[in-house]
């Protein structure tokens with residue numbers, strides 16, 4: 110069982126991230142502390158969580174990528190990682206703070222709601238495609254989540270009549286990266302399905318929702334290409350797209366079509 | 377911005393949405409009132425002819441009506457966005473309405489929303505989408521410029537993959553074959569339940585399952601349900617013992633892979649249908665009291681055996697889960713050739729234009745199953761679909777690079 114000492118890692122990780130957020134808003138006379146401390150602290154939390162994932166992986170003897178709880182774990186790692194990288198690149202404090210907050214939230218959810226983490230991996234999942242498919246998807250989801258955070262912020266600033274003109278192009282950066290990962294994930298999935306189930310695409314509910322999500326971001330990209338000035342419309346498209354992504358990720362199990370899915374693995 | 381009235385050129389979103397609405401109505405009416413005219417792609421070579429016709433029309437529009445408002449619009453972003461939204465909308469319906477089963481709603485059955493991929497609505501959405509995508513592709517494919525490589529990989533790749541998948545769907549054959557150990561079988565059933573005789577026969581030599589160690593859990597004696605309260609993990613593999621279940625420490629003293637009940641204990645036996653069994657020692661962490669008894673998962677032959685540790689709770693063993701299942705088979709052709717191989721999930725076997733997959737087995741019998749279900753798939757269009765998929769994969773790398781670069785220039 111993987112969660113044996115999860116508590117310890119939770120405390121350490123959350124401590125680092127809280128300290129990082131705190132130090133973001135710290136007024137220090139020492140310039141280099143102000144510059145590097147938040148990043149270092151965030152990195153500390155990321156490392157401690159990575160360590161936990163490694164320990165878990167070796168303990169359960171299979172990639173921890175199967176249940177919803179396990180994917181949440183990756184999400185709480187990748188979101189702060191992306192927040193940290195973009196902080197280093199673009200210096201948006203609020204973005205780092207948000208991504209750490211979201212990462213922390215996912216950890217807390219996992220802590221309160223641990224699921225069974227058993228060792229068995231059904232035969233269909235034992236494939237070379239499994240790890241690339243899931244990792245690429247997790248990256249895509251984390252990047253696209255980051256883009257919708259930006260969209261939320263933009264819409265809020267707009268509502269408050271504050272300047273938000275720099276935000277849409279930041280959202281674009283996340284979407285372009287996220288969408289290329291999303292496309293890879295979709296295609297890896299198709300290639301894998303051919304090996305495991307005999308056909309690359311069967312419009313299974315999970316596949317259908319993955320396709321819906323993909324077209325939504327496709328629409329965003331083309332809208333942006335043609336109408337770079339219609340920022341507000343674009344931000345709303347982004348929020349709708351993310352809502353569809355969330356349905357694909359969590360919601361599929363609750364839809365009337367779910368009983369037909371071959372992709373719901375958790376009991 | 378000056379106001380433009382509908383259908384006044386250049387066309388844009390409004391016309392796009394009107395086209396979507398028109399196609400939706402057309403599709404629904406067609407489906408409901410002309411049910412005999414089924415939305416079906418013809419088989420080879422009809423699908424090839426249809427494909428060539430489609431390409432010719434697109435090329436014709438591209439070369440001969442370059443300046444027309446229609447062409448400009450159909451190859452523009454508004455058409456791309458509206459056609460993608462149409463497709464997306466149908467997919468949402470597909471994602472909500474259970475497919476391939478009768479719906480309680482008459483309207484859904486009548487309009488084909490319960491089998492959307494075979495409906496006229498879907499065909500029309502596809503035609504609009506692929507026409508828009510095709511013309512958008514041609515716009516930057518002919519004449520070709522090197523800087524458009526990424527664009528062409530993405531757009532042409534997607535067009536090829538989707539068109540080939542649609543046209544090829546009528547040539548796709550998926551047959552399933554029930555193979556009994558020792559009996560060569562040459563009949564298979566297709567997805568509509570028809571029996572088809574094949575030029576080859578398959579004989580199942582041996583079916584086998586590797587299993588994970590069985591798991592133990594705690595159930596409530598009254599309800600028979602797994603106890604979840606106060607615990608983060610409800611299932612423990614016997615391989616993980618000793619472990620803690622509520623206030624009990626559980627140790628495995630003896631583990632038998634195949635066992636039979638003799639009196640009140642289990643002994644190793646070698647019979648079909650003998651389930652695993654384990655002898656457990658349970659210690660109450662507070663009172664230090666211990667108890668000792670057996671658990672067994674049971675099988676199609678034997679009753680499960682539970683260990684009642686208190687008036688409320690019992691420990692039970694769950695049937696082991698398969699880690700791997702495989703069929704050793706012999707393939708016999710008409711002209712007397714023989715071939716032996718092993719099929720396993722995720723490891724299909726290629727034979728001529730066919731691929732053979734390990735599909736399932738008699739799950740009731742589990743590892744003693746003498747039945748293996750093998751799926752035979754023939755999909756002659758797959759090379760074209762894969763060409764599209766690999767072009768798209770290459771295209772994602774361009775998106776990865778150019779997406780951020782283009783933005784940087786603007787910042």
Ligand code: HEM
Nearest residue numbers: 331334451452453456459505508509512527530531534775
């Ligand atoms: C894998 C899917 C797709 C990707 C990654 C993609 C990406 C792109 C990108 C990055 C651009 C901007 C071109 C540039 O910067 O030079 C673009 C333009 C465009 N795309 Fe797509 N696209 C995809 C699918 C589609 C589809 C399905 C359609 C139509 C139904 C479409 C129609 C268009 C059109 C009309 C343009 C504008 C071209 C122009 O005006 O020159 N795309 N696409």
